[in-house]
Amino acid sequence: MANDLRTEINRRRTFAIISHPDAGKTTLTEKFLLYGGAIQTAGSVKGKAADRHATSDWMDMEKQRGISITSSVMQFEYDGYCINILDTPGHQDFSEDTYRTLMAADSAVMVIDAAKGIEPQTRKLFKVCAMRDIPIFTFINKLDHEARDPFDLIDELEKEFGIGTYPMNWPIGCGVNFKGVYDRDKRCILSFADAHKGRERLGAIECEISDTEKLDELIGSYQREELVEQIELLDGACFDFDLEKVRHGKLSPVFFGSALNNFGIETFLEHFLKMTTAPLPRKTEGDTLDPVKDGFSAFVFKIQANMNKAHRDRIAFMRICSGKFERGSEYLHVQAGKKLKLSQPQQMMAQERTIVDEAYAGDIIGIFDPGIFAIGDTVCDPSMKIKFEGIPTFAPERFAMVEQIDSMKRKQFTKGMNQIAQEGAIQMFFEPEAGYERVIVGVVGELQFEVLEARMKSEYGVEFIRRPLAWQYIRRISNDVDPKKLDLYETEWVQDYRGQNFLLFKSEWFITRTLEHNEGKLELVEFGQ
Ligand code: G4P
Secondary structure (H helix, E strand, O other): OOOHHHHHOEEEEEEEEEEEEOOOOHHHHHHHHHOOOOOOOOOOOOOOHHHHOOOOHHHHHHHHHHHHHHEEEEEEEEOEEEEEEEEEEOOOOOOOOHHHHOOOOEEEEEEEEEEEEEHHHHHHHHHHHHHHHOOOEEEEEEOOOOOOOHHHHHHHHHHHHHOOEEEOEEEEHHHHHEEEEOOOOOOOEEEEHHHHOOOOOOOOOOOOOOOOHHHHHHHHHHHHHHHHHHHHHHHHHHOOOOHHHHHOOOOEEEEEHHHHHHHHHHHHHHHHHHHHOOOOOOEEOOEOOOOOOOOOEEEEEEEEEOOOHOOOEEEEEEEEEEEEEEEEOEEEEOOEEEEOOOOOEEEEEEEEEEEEEEEEEOOOOEEOOOOOOOOEEEEOOOOOOOOOOOOOOOOEOOOEEEEEEOOHHHHHHHHHHHHHOOOOEEEEEOOOOOOOOEEEEEEOOHHHHHHHHHHHHHHHHHOOOEEEEEOOOEEEEEOOOHHHHHOOOOOEEEOOOOOOEEEOOOOOHHHHHHHHOOOOOOOOEEEOO
């Protein structure tokens, strides 16, 4: 029994896929699922581009959310591994949930468009992964298109992210001259043949780099010479491979390929699954939990409201951190101090939502939430009484003034806003001298505003006016500083529901200015700290 538990947990791999929109995250995910046999056809992970970008009305948005949530946690089997993929939504859906999802992963796959390199959303998501030192694997995609110089791309990764890189393979040309990749581990070439487009498994032609004759036949003498030169340079100048560094997020293995053409996916999976870790121990307040030895424990990292409008349901997504979950067993919801039986746990198996009877450390389950859970809550065996370290709060980057239209509905307005803020769907701030009829809402992605508007209307029957504000940065100030005595220019003073003081700024320039003009009087603290 204990052995079964160990085997089940050790074969789990739980990772997030991160990228800037359009780098090829969906395409890559789809190829993974095809390899695992979890889906039969390409194109079933997300709708077509035209559908994806329609966010205009609630129905569309709900439909889109429905799609994004179905694909947001996927489980499939491959080569004896049980793989959980956590999707991080693109810019249309970007929200605090995106960041929180990364808290549930043990590693991350970062997809980069070979023509574009690092883009803003990759940067933001990388930072959150780096906070936890989780292993990061880079897939440089779209080599079948014109691409930037590969040395340039890895240089950018190292300089911008401050990590080492280790190219596992190396591209031979790009665009129309893309001939394949050189596998540095196996010291052979995987040839890219256009004939293998689409879903079929790649027909790899293996060839030693020393086999000049065969290489000339495959890639031509010009590209052969260039390749040999580049590999020599790489072997001499690049970081040494060090699995420990990979596992601590200090060295990122880099793979080149083309997701659309199914090129490089199998190699990627093969190496990735060996290098990435089974579920890692998690810190609790005061201790560290062992995924295999300790009893069942999980934490809530995401709460999704309105998955089904007819039932007004809310699903709390939990990452299992240790032990085995059994449906119908009694567990403790630590924060509420209450025991509960989880009788309808759901899991996403590729496209389907299914009820699960058991799940293991590394898995994600979704359970019906009658409004009792908050982000970061712990559920565990009643004997354990542990609490996981909280999920960090991420600084909002967009702000809007939200003002109720009908003052008769003040109660509903306050209730709805508080409830939605408590779920972690938005951050709420108050102007100390204004009443509670208007609040400042902070979010990281536009979609959060849209969801707020739609939910306030449908769940609380309240409409409001939303005015975008120019603030982009928020900093905390300690409560012994009197904000009224500060020299503030184009900067607003707000409070959260606990009365904690914050300042809102339009740009970094104003942050510097405020510090200079209040020297000795003021210290600014990053949000969430
Ligand atoms: P995302 O989830 O990161 O936003 O990207 P997605 O996979 O949707 O890919 C964005 C676009 O890039 C898609 O084209 C997709 O077909 C294309 N793409 C992905 N991988 C590759 C690749 O290896 N090579 C090339 N040439 N293109 C690739 P689209 O026309 O925007 O969408 P669609 O109509 O094909 O769905």
